[in-house]
Amino acid sequence: MSADLLALEAPPRRPGRSLPGLALLRSTHGLQRLMLLIGAVLVAIFVVVALFAPLLAPYGFAELFSGHLPMSAEHPLGTTVGGYDVLSRIIWGARTAIEVIALAIVLSILIGVPLGLVSGYVGGPLDRVLVLVMDALFAFPSLLMAIVVSIVVAGGRSGVLAGIVSAAVSITVIFIPQYFRVVRNATIQVKVEPYVEAARVVGAGPTRIMFGHVLSNVSQSIPVLATLNASEAILTLASLGFLGFGIEPTSAAEWGYDLNKAMSGVSSGVWWTGVFPGLAIVAIVTGVTLIGESLNDVLNPLLRTRGGASTADEAELIEMVEAEAEADQESLAPVEAVAEADRAGSDRPPDDSLQPGEETS
Amino acid sequence: MTATSPAVAPKILLRVENLSVSFRTDGAPVQAVKAISYDVAPGETLAIVGESGSGKTVGCRAMVSLLPDSASVRGGAWLDDQELIGLKGEAIRRVRGDRIAMIFQEPSTALDPVRTVGWQIGQALRVHHPKMTWPQARARAVELMELVGIPDPAIRVQSYPHQLSGGQKQRVMIAMAISCDPEIIIADEPTTALDVTTQAQILDLLHDLRDRLGTAIILITHNMGVVADLADRVAVMYRGEIVEQAEARQLFGQPQHPYTRHLLSSVPHLGQPRPASMNTAAPTVTDRPVVEIEDLSIDFPGRLGQGPVHAVSQVSLTVQEHEILALVGESGSGKTTLARCVVGLVKPTRGQVRVLGADIVKAGGRQLRQLRQRIGFVFQDPAASLNPRMTVAACVAEPMRVHEVGTPAERRARVEELLDAVELPGDFARRYPHELSGGQRQRVSLARALVLRPQFLVADEPTSALDVSVQARVLDVFVRLQHEMGFACLFVTHDLAVVDMLADRIAVMRQGRLVELGDDRSVLRHPAQDYTRDLIAAVPVPDPVEQAEKRALRRALRAEAASLGAGRTD
Structure with a gap:
């Protein structure tokens, strides 16, 4: 679990610090x-x-x-x-x-x-x-x-x-x-x-x-x-x-x-x-x-115009929300099987709201 | 309970459809808002919640064309039948203020400092009612100021913004917002810059205005307590999208989207048992004092012709070994000054401060340096307190280098160990602070404070610059490390819910004086002082049902106080 979290923490590195002149030209x-x-x-x-x-x-x-x-x-x-x-x-x-x-x-x-x-x-x-x-x-x-x-x-x-x-x-x-x-x-x-x-x-x-x-x-x-x-x-x-x-x-x-x-x-x-x-x-x-x-x-x-100042903040947030979604799915898994059967019969709309969180993983 | 149980048929006042906003930058365009849609009914309060940077403010500003030129807006927003997006010049000015009003976060910067508040309210009126004369506008300004609860409005109308308190300034902003009877008020974090007791009063006022005037409110906030207090419906924004919309009670009861669940579980809740993650074995507090403060007073020189400002007066308290003592108070209570004095950043006027057995006031040169080796300090804003030109590893190792502790290899090992302890991956060592998120930066800051294994740590509002969802994790790490390392801690904060999660003892300060001191349970559950009681009552809890009860209770308390003739003005 913790290994997953580390992997998910997308490193927002800036490209090449090697040649200052090139980096300058690129900006x-x-x-x-x-x-x-x-x-x-x-x-x-x-x-x-x-x-x-x-x-x-x-x-x-x-x-x-x-x-x-x-x-x-x-x-x-x-x-x-x-x-x-x-x-x-x-x-x-x-x-x-x-x-x-x-x-x-x-x-x-x-x-x-x-x-x-x-x-x-x-x-x-x-x-x-x-x-x-x-x-x-x-x-x-x-x-x-x-x-x-x-x-x-x-x-x-x-x-x-x-x-x-x-x-x-x-x-x-x-x-x-x-x-x-x-x-x-x-x-x-x-x-x-x-x-x-x-x-x-x-x-x-x-x-x-x-x-x-x-x-x-x-x-x-x-x-x-x-x-x-x-x-x-x-x-x-x-x-x-x-x-x-x-x-x-x-x-x-x-x-x-x-x-x-x-x-x-x-x-x-x-x-x-x-x-x-x-x-x-x-x-x-x-x-x-x-x-x-x-x-x-x-x-x-x-x-200079600012560009995506909150990327690291976003990465951390996504990681935590995904962890939450994951934890939910683990705890919900047994319940879900039952719920699935229920849902087929009832006219309740399927639970779409989980989708965005899953897509980002 | 509210006036929104509408007798009118559910009509739609504002309809937003597929509203998208993107900003041109040097790189690829940044999509700040992605096709959001929502409706607002007349008299309804819709709260838009989300992280900072989630696009909640941008989305609302787009409707009144208050975005910079680099923004491009697509989609539609209709007020009744009028399309708002794409309105320009005179057309949008007629909407602003008259039909849609705004309240900003920081009242002290949103008011013009060189004009009287009466002039500013009058100007808002005359823009939309050109026939109104100045005396009429002024009379109406007095009426409005009375309506928003400013005492002595006929006199205060002549005041300049700096002569008013923060709460009063926000009331003036609200008076300006309601001056032309708008159909919708957009309140962008209206209470974030205010103290809890002032926040409670402003929330009361917004409640009251909604009930009396029937204005719809779009409330933009990140404070779930405020949402629980005021909102009928809640829209949750996450990375530019609305991921969930529901009635307030339903949203708090059964949150659907993982982000909402995460957000709600991260909000510290005053009066609830501590989360399981913080229930590790705490070291036993002993009777050995780490910090002894005796009869401490700190004065600052006042302005020309005025006496000195008493930031702290006659405070005595001790911090025991292994203990977390929370220092609580509103802005201007002297809590930060006291904390800075304890580490020798501020010289006291009178009194004694003994830290780890040494008198920090008299300590100089070598002794002070040795003392500082055993004290850690975590600052409020991690973005500002880490040197932007140093890598994370250099920042964390700095105290070791200053005190010449260890060889370079040992320092590297210790940095690695601490980054691990604050749950940051080892490769963060080579990054620069600006490449980290706010929460990660604050954990680096904590690692730096702990690198020399201090016996005493001062934390000055360590989480108040962070989003709630991130705050929880920083606090988790903090408590775990305190339990593992056993340092004593002076934890300065204004957030009682945070205090409830981690403090052993609580000291409440007000206007430089120590009001109440006791263990966590007795101060928060059975406060002895009126001020502490007010403070606790003012904290909105993130639960609409509980908050409604609390509000009723507060109202009763206030009525009681008013009948005793002890009504307090802000």
Whole structure:
């Protein structure tokens, strides 16, 4: 009997937890899925280009040729005023862009998330001071902030590592308040949930509660924020380079710097030095933004239609009703034989009401 | 007994035929209601009962076009000769309120908080009687409020919803519903959000209105006691279908469908012997106290300009080893605050709480952690008290990990053992809480509370978020485990019928004070205090015959009380 019950308890499992990307794609529809796919393809192209830059680029990013050469077989996208090969600069530039984005996002998550978690969970004076500081950072114009930080970190411009790190740090400073705010507000909501209280009753300490229970429940908005920030990071990096606070052209290729140098050529009809780096920026920003927006739609439960929330409840109910019906039949069996004979004679309608319960078994 | 022994010929007021409702979702469409048919005669009360999610509310809302856009409705519903399904705009607005009125479950959210109740009733009137002036509407609102039994209606008409009690708000909702003399009132769980004594008064009112106004009522509920009290006929819904329809007495006497039988056998019945499944050998209660509460008071800071709120005042009680002490009271009685104080979640203002020999108020740091290792806590809502991001196994093993008990292998074994003890299959360990049903989740919650073999367990309304049919099984498991493991338990609940099934002793609380304390039998069968007596009398029993007697008795008691001039208003 009990073995039967176990078998009847239909396990309502969700399909495949194995590949998160696939599960994500499966939960999207129509336009949303198209957005996600286009975004993913664009970003994938840039990642591949960045990874294999040494193989793909015809020349090094700092190799010099004569300036302002138009497009030719030797220089598919021409050369810049300074004499760099445009195609090579774009390919190497993808590498710089992705390095800076990754570093900036990792840094800002590593700092912003724990700060927000502690501030929200502990509350009190600590929370008030942190919120004040973050609000002040938030209120500062972000580009101005990035310029100030890059001057402080690297004296304005410098070599490979220092250049990338200073760009990443200046972007990080802008993003920390965003992660801080999102995580802190979510923490304040989550910390009064009964499951956090349950952890307290169990005897768990504050660190365990914060990182074991609260963090996993406030982290769902971080991927969305990270992708949306990634596109902002590229723009900030390009702006820094454009304004001359970015990375030296001899240290690494950087699209913003190239755009800046292309300005002088525009009036004399040299368009290829500006258009192609610009297109690269537009393409990667579009790709990352598309992923971010569709992630937002998919991961935000408020924007998602609910689907069969009560399946497990139903399964349990069916099981119990069937057990009841079974028990009835066992107890009724001897009586039923007698009743059958009676029923044949009488005009009482046959007992239909048992049918639905039986059908479901 | 009721006005429904009709002098009129059995006429049909509302006819529903093959009504189906389905919802579009991201996946396949969900069929919420599958071809239901029923009739309602004038002045009749039809109860629609069923599990949450069985489609009982959706089916009724379809008739007044109150479903979201994702719903598609097929089939027909006729009020007299008017087809209701497919009515739009002005046509359906003329039906709503005027011919079919609705009463909602939660009166505090169904009323607009920034308008006076008089304005809201007046508005309902003026929508359907455009010629009515505001003074007329207001005068009628006062009349209606008097009709539904709100004291001082001429003054209360100016009140805002937050100034009224829950029962009074529901009375206002009823006043709005009857304002245009509707032919049918759809009452969707009208008493679920209310306390038992308030529930009894609202049921009295509905009885009274039906007798005086002859309005037909469609009563949607899951409370079989309420059904027994009010319904003439009952339709049982199960998974979107009506599986059984019968006169109330017949349905309670000879239920036909297995679901109905299961439902009726699961309903705890105040005053009946405990079910056989709970009669396992209980450990003997000893004189060793596990919890000693002495002169405990807990105050919360009041709003600006107001004094503190006394949530608990001067309560003294003890819980003995191996004993289940039930703490009973209505909302606001301080029972949950007391329970939370016992486990150290709330600091008391005055008094002493000794748990397992240690003072939990003064205990700090290490001592408190050690104490918590020996105390279990089961929360009210299992959906909220299990971390949604942790698997069942991780949830159950959490106390062991926190207190660094056992090796990973031992923990796994213990989790398996406990899942088995709460009658869940072992493969549930890998699932997440949202994949489980409410009852299964609460059993996981119980397993977590018991994983460290506590000597003392606090259960805060562990079954009130569950459907009755599921509640029975959770209680079964609970009692069996208590008998096997012998932990002492403070069982907080508002449901006297549940208390009757499992408690050794009962403590009744009211407005923060301990009103009565005694063993199960004496408190429930021979209550010493008036309040306890009121409380017991207010619980509707799931048996129409018995409930009719009870109602008559209550009426007599009330008449007696009124003649003594001690009539209590709510």
